[in-house]
Amino acid sequence: MINxxxxxxxxxxxxxxxxxxxxxxxxPEHIVNKALEEHGETLEGAAEAIWQYNKEIVDHIYDLIPxxxxxxxxxxxxxxxxxxxxxxxxxxxxxxxLVVIGDVKRGDIGSTSAAYAVGHLGKxxxxxxxxxAFDEDFATVNPYLGSDxxxxxxxxxxxxxxxxxxxxxxxxxxxxxxxxxxxxxRPLYELVAEKVxxxxxxxxxxxxxxxxxxxxxxxxxxxxTLRKVMPKAYILVPGYGAQGGTADSxxxxxNEDGLGAIVNSSRGIIAAYKQEKYAKFGAEHFAxxxxxxxxxxxxxxxxxx
Amino acid sequence: MINxxxxxxxxxxxxxxxxxxxxxxxxPEHIVNKALEEHGETLEGAAEAIWQYNKEIVDHIYDLIPxxxxxxxxxxxxxxxxxxxxxxxxxxxxxxxLVVIGDVKRGDIGSTSAAYAVGHLGKxxxxxxxxxAFDEDFATVNPYLGSDxxxxxxxxxxxxxxxxxxxxxxxxxxxxxxxxxxxxxRPLYELVAEKVxxxxxxxxxxxxxxxxxxxxxxxxxxxxTLRKVMPKAYILVPGYGAQGGTADSxxxxxNEDGLGAIVNSSRGIIAAYKQEKYAKFGAEHFAxxxxxxxxxxxxxxxxxx
Numbered sequence: 001m002i003n004x005x006x007x008x009x010x011x012x013x014x015x016x017x018x019x020x021x022x023x024x025x026x027x028p029e030h031i032v033n034k035a036l037e038e039h040g041e042t043l044e045g046a047a048e049a050i051w052q053y054n055k056e057i058v059d060h061i062y063d064l065i066p067x068x069x070x071x072x073x074x075x076x077x078x079x080x081x082x083x084x085x086x087x088x089x090x091x092x093x094x095x096x097x098l099v100v101i102g103d104v105k106r107g108d109i110g111s112t113s114a115a116y117a118v119g120h121l122g123k124x125x126x127x128x129x130x131x132x133a134f135d136e137d138f139a140t141v142n143p144y145l146g147s148d149x150x151x152x153x154x155x156x157x158x159x160x161x162x163x164x165x166x167x168x169x170x171x172x173x174x175x176x177x178x179x180x181x182x183x184x185x186r187p188l189y190e191l192v193a194e195k196v197x198x199x200x201x202x203x204x205x206x207x208x209x210x211x212x213x214x215x216x217x218x219x220x221x222x223x224x225t226l227r228k229v230m231p232k233a234y235i236l237v238p239g240y241g242a243q244g245g246t247a248d249s250x251x252x253x254x255n256e257d258g259l260g261a262i263v264n265s266s267r268g269i270i271a272a273y274k275q276e277k278y279a280k281f282g283a284e285h286f287a288x289x290x291x292x293x294x295x296x297x298x299x300x301x302x303x304x305x
Numbered sequence: 306m307i308n309x310x311x312x313x314x315x316x317x318x319x320x321x322x323x324x325x326x327x328x329x330x331x332x333p334e335h336i337v338n339k340a341l342e343e344h345g346e347t348l349e350g351a352a353e354a355i356w357q358y359n360k361e362i363v364d365h366i367y368d369l370i371p372x373x374x375x376x377x378x379x380x381x382x383x384x385x386x387x388x389x390x391x392x393x394x395x396x397x398x399x400x401x402x403l404v405v406i407g408d409v410k411r412g413d414i415g416s417t418s419a420a421y422a423v424g425h426l427g428k429x430x431x432x433x434x435x436x437x438a439f440d441e442d443f444a445t446v447n448p449y450l451g452s453d454x455x456x457x458x459x460x461x462x463x464x465x466x467x468x469x470x471x472x473x474x475x476x477x478x479x480x481x482x483x484x485x486x487x488x489x490x491r492p493l494y495e496l497v498a499e500k501v502x503x504x505x506x507x508x509x510x511x512x513x514x515x516x517x518x519x520x521x522x523x524x525x526x527x528x529x530t531l532r533k534v535m536p537k538a539y540i541l542v543p544g545y546g547a548q549g550g551t552a553d554s555x556x557x558x559x560n561e562d563g564l565g566a567i568v569n570s571s572r573g574i575i576a577a578y579k580q581e582k583y584a585k586f587g588a589e590h591f592a593x594x595x596x597x598x599x600x601x602x603x604x605x606x607x608x609x610x
Binding site: 021023024032036041042043045046071073074076077078079080082083084087105106107108109110111112113115116118119120124125126127128129131132133134142143144145146147148149167170171172173174175176177178179181182183184188191192195 | 326328329337341346347348350351376378379381382383384385387388389392410411412413414415416417418420421423424425429430431432433434436437438439447448449450451452453454472475476477478479480481482483484486487488489493496497500
């Protein structure tokens with residue numbers, strides 16, 4: 001799957017992933033109203049609204065980008081019906097040929113971590129059958145519990161040719177409270193990055209590892225250092241656009257081969273119609289606004305090379 | 306809810322929580338077979354099996370304990386049908402008067418963390434209505450992303466009188482890879498514990514905070530230190546029984562008032578019938594074995610005072 005992701009990035013010349021993080025407040029009124037008329041003001045109604053919203057956006061952008069990253073929290077908040085919408089979204093994006101990165105940030109230990117790995121990337125044994133549950137291509141994982149949390153994911157990734165992105169340095173202001181703390185003169189996130197490189201050796205693709213990492217777009221200096229610590233890890237970079245990162249600051253996240261990083265934008269794409277720049281499309285044509293925003297983002301990212 | 310948890314612990318004289326972490330391999334054959342006959346070898350069949358298993362256990366132990374802790378990974382591995390079983394379990398346990406700690410270990414930032422908080426502890430706005438999704442009483446939370454990940458949970462907890470348990474020091478062998486690293490001579494987990502104490506001040510119950518923490522049962526010395534760092538935080542202690550912790554080692558986790566900690570056992574209770582000690586009950590009477598195991602555990606924990 002990492003080989004497939006790299007090939008798709010190269011083919012489209014677009015190291016870009018769109019975050020499908022549908023807040024109900026992003027969804028245009030005409031979609032929300034229709035869904036709530038059909039299902040009432042219920043969790044099912046909300047879930048139907050975000051699913052229809054996702055579908056229309058995906059239909060308009062799937063040919064421009066290699067991957068999407070649905071943020072499961074935005075579905076989980078609507079309970080079981082929300083998880084139905086999540087699963088529909090994952091399946092639909094895969095049908096459209098997109099690589100799906102489940103932004104689930106799970107992390108636990110032993111058999112519990114194995115259960116998360118199986119549920120999101122693998123197959124669970126039921127009687128004589130092995131069944132896939134959520135079946136994303138990649139998942140994001142939290143490293144706080146150490147190797148006991150990561151190894152079960154790597155085991156499943158090996159069986160299924162799938163991958164993970166491990167949180168190293170997140171893009172939020174308070175990420176430094178723990179991640180930046182110095183250990184023998186080096187920040188914790190660098191230690192995590194070293195482990196990512198070690199874990200990654202256990203499951204290598206052709207040129208990159210199936211074990212990647214997450215580093216926020218707002219730290220170009222850190223990106224430079226961490227790129228060297230983990231030369232074979234794909235870096236998933238959130239924080240472009242809405243969280244303040246710019247294309248200029250992204251160069252250090254890439255290797256000399258122009259690969260090694262994939263930049264995420266969520267709200268900046270899916271709620272593009274709400275920005276002044278794309279307001280001309282109007283709420284009715286929100287998905288066309290998303291397409292225009294993807295085209296602009298891809299051009300912007302290409303400009304750094 | 307923290308006041309309610311403390312009151313129930315005192316009333317039952319049982320600082321004990323049972324982890325509802327149903328691996329399919331724990332579920333007796335007669336239950337699995339019935340569920341798979343009805344639903345086929347499907348995710349629905351597996352989910353029905355774990356739900357029936359949970360229900361029978363809860364029916365046999367609900368009067369002995371203040372709380373249960375379903376581990377969501379064990380449900381999530383069965384996809385959407387698994388999440389249906391999770392929700393049924395949460396609702397059923399609440400009907401039985403149990404405090405429900407959702408062991409979800411979620412952690413993200415800003416609006417994403419807010420979505421998790423809303424989905425598990427709060428209410429989500431859909432049209433003119435505010436709807437509860439999973440609706441546990443407490444949730445476990447991962448601290449790696451700092452205050453930006455915790456604050457949205459505290460906000461929802463204040464609105465709903467609910468609480469969280471933040472991972473401080475986990476019970477797994479590799480937890481030291483990051484959690485034990487020294488920062489100015491003190492381990493990272495102690496820094497996290499200090500933050501837990503600070504976060505906890507924002508939302509206090511009568512005698513304890515709505516913000517608790519998780520510390521594995523296998524570190525009595527650490528328990529002693531951390532107890533002092535966070536005198537007002539309830540400590541959720543996994544690792545009793547199956548993971549090797551004993552009652553003797555648990556004393557330091559409690560305050561002088563005999564409160565301040567709640568000890569979890571999962572497999573040791575729900576799969577008790579598989580142990581030699583409780584084998585006489587047989588697979589048919591697995592839930593009676595669980596009851597006997599709870600009685601033994603409660604007596605064991607009481608013996609430390």
